Amino acid sequence: MMRTTAARCSVEDSGRMKSKTDYRSREKSGVAPGLDPSARRLPKEPRVLIIGGGFGGLALAKAAAKLPVRVTLVDRRNYHLFQPLLYQVATATLAPGDIAVPFREIFRGDRNVRFIQSEAMELDPERRVVHLRSGREPYDLLVVATGSEDNDLRSSSWAAHSLPLKTVEDSIAIRARVLAALETAEQQYADHNARGALTTFVIVGGGPTGVELAGALADLTQSTLRKNYRSIDAREAKIMLIQADDRLLPQYRPALSYDAERRLRSLGVDVRISTRVVDIGRGYVLLDSQGKRERVLTATVMRAIGVRPSGLADLLRRRLNALSDASGRILVTPRLALLRSSDTSTHQGPEDVFVIGDLAALDDGSGSPLPGQAPVAIQQGKYLAKYISARLQGKNIEPFRYRDAGQLAVIGRGAAVAQLPHVSLRGLPAWLIWAVVHLGQLIGFDNKLLVLGRWFWNYLTHQRQNMLITGELGSSSRLFGYHLPELEIARSEDKTRPVELGTRKKVIP
Numbered sequence: 001m002m003r004t005t006a007a008r009c010s011v012e013d014s015g016r017m018k019s020k021t022d023y024r025s026r027e028k029s030g031v032a033p034g035l036d037p038s039a040r041r042l043p044k045e046p047r048v049l050i051i052g053g054g055f056g057g058l059a060l061a062k063a064a065a066k067l068p069v070r071v072t073l074v075d076r077r078n079y080h081l082f083q084p085l086l087y088q089v090a091t092a093t094l095a096p097g098d099i100a101v102p103f104r105e106i107f108r109g110d111r112n113v114r115f116i117q118s119e120a121m122e123l124d125p126e127r128r129v130v131h132l133r134s135g136r137e138p139y140d141l142l143v144v145a146t147g148s149e150d151n152d153l154r155s156s157s158w159a160a161h162s163l164p165l166k167t168v169e170d171s172i173a174i175r176a177r178v179l180a181a182l183e184t185a186e187q188q189y190a191d192h193n194a195r196g197a198l199t200t201f202v203i204v205g206g207g208p209t210g211v212e213l214a215g216a217l218a219d220l221t222q223s224t225l226r227k228n229y230r231s232i233d234a235r236e237a238k239i240m241l242i243q244a245d246d247r248l249l250p251q252y253r254p255a256l257s258y259d260a261e262r263r264l265r266s267l268g269v270d271v272r273i274s275t276r277v278v279d280i281g282r283g284y285v286l287l288d289s290q291g292k293r294e295r296v297l298t299a300t301v302m303r304a305i306g307v308r309p310s311g312l313a314d315l316l317r318r319r320l321n322a323l324s325d326a327s328g329r330i331l332v333t334p335r336l337a338l339l340r341s342s343d344t345s346t347h348q349g350p351e352d353v354f355v356i357g358d359l360a361a362l363d364d365g366s367g368s369p370l371p372g373q374a375p376v377a378i379q380q381g382k383y384l385a386k387y388i389s390a391r392l393q394g395k396n397i398e399p400f401r402y403r404d405a406g407q408l409a410v411i412g413r414g415a416a417v418a419q420l421p422h423v424s425l426r427g428l429p430a431w432l433i434w435a436v437v438h439l440g441q442l443i444g445f446d447n448k449l450l451v452l453g454r455w456f457w458n459y460l461t462h463q464r465q466n467m468l469i470t471g472e473l474g475s476s477s478r479l480f481g482y483h484l485p486e487l488e489i490a491r492s493e494d495k496t497r498p499v500e501l502g503t504r505k506k507v508i509p
Helices: 002-012 020-028 055-064 083-090 156-161 168-187 192-198 208-228 254-266 312-320 374-392 428-441 445-461 484-493
Strands: 047-051 070-075 079-081 100-102 113-117 120-124 129-132 135-138 141-144 148-150 200-204 238-243 269-273 276-281 284-289 292-297 300-303 307-309 339-341 346-348 353-355 407-410 416-419 424-427
Touching: 047 055, 047 135, 055 070, 055 374, 083 168, 083 208, 083 428, 120 312, 156 276, 168 192, 168 208, 168 300, 192 200, 200 208, 200 292, 208 238, 208 254, 208 269, 208 407, 254 269, 254 416, 254 424, 312 353, 407 428, 416 428, 424 428, 428 445
Parallel strands: 047 070, 047 141, 070 113, 141 353, 200 238, 200 300, 238 269
Antiparallel strands: 079 100, 120 129, 129 135, 148 307, 276 284, 284 292, 339 346, 407 416, 416 424
């Protein structure tokens, strides 16, 4: 009688109430009660292995530290990097240590969290083991949060003759390149053409990173050249921002995009809209604007475009038959478990492997994938900790839902644009919101104070305490990879040789 009643309730409630028979069968089979059948019952103090210590991986590790689980965090570097402020390291406002904190320092009070500096090389899903470069690491739940990496773009020439901005090393390399170019230009005061190429800086990509880098670089060159150099006129420096789209910040509202462009132009940035980069070579960049080509001589090209999913995506596809979208990001379920493919159909495999952050592709509810941004990764990491907690208690949990709090981009000193859910802000109010948000997201109270102090000092005095050129100082020109003879070769090959480098040039028919 009880079974009949339970079965009737199960039908009437459309599956919300499970019968006792079904409950016992799932319990006997090792499936956690109340969860999807793919959710295997977890052992006591399950081993949670997190690959990647970016925003998503760190958020998960910090939240999971409060749960009865054993957390292992693996990253190829021994520190967490706050990437949104990398451009300030590249422009000598901040030092690398201001935006990077060692993992062992972060988790020194969490006895159930351990860190391994290594990287994943192979995966054995049957034995639930990840083969690291340093050894084998078993898991009960595996979370892949390795994010994205710099793309080599269209050719090796692009990668060889331009600098990305993705890591601490990238930011230091850009800082050294820019400062070394200025030092060399100071010495070559008699050669106006070479000096023009050395003081021309090209940024490819008009997204948030490109816009922020252009604004900071304009402020750096203007303030530094005026006070620190004797032979270079500040008016000689030229910052070019190249955007293939028809406006900057295409993911923002049009009014904010146009305001960002206007403010950059007021800082002296040469903004090129609807312009493609055809080629990047030693000492030049070739542009195409609606069929008209232009060759710009420059010793410094920075790219703020071209990222791709990390190499671990290939391992997931090969070992777990993981599905991916057109960009290579791994498709995941609403609970962030990866989707697997079979010969005949698509199905959800056991919920023991999850993907979060930039590497994960999940619909935002309107048919578009969630953006690869820090807020998305942080929310996914915190959600997954709640999922693990619920699963330990045999409870269910609602699918992940991203709550968009808006987007922020700073444009030079005391100015920014803020796209909030129901309002758009610009200028100083947007900059104050940007500063509060970024300070709040920094790890460590010491870092917050340091960054706040550096911002305040730089705002008042225009002085930068981190203008260091690191590397061998045999010649500052050698630091950024261009000798003056090579610039001369590039200039001699330029058929559209300008009267004055750094100004608008004639175009190639």
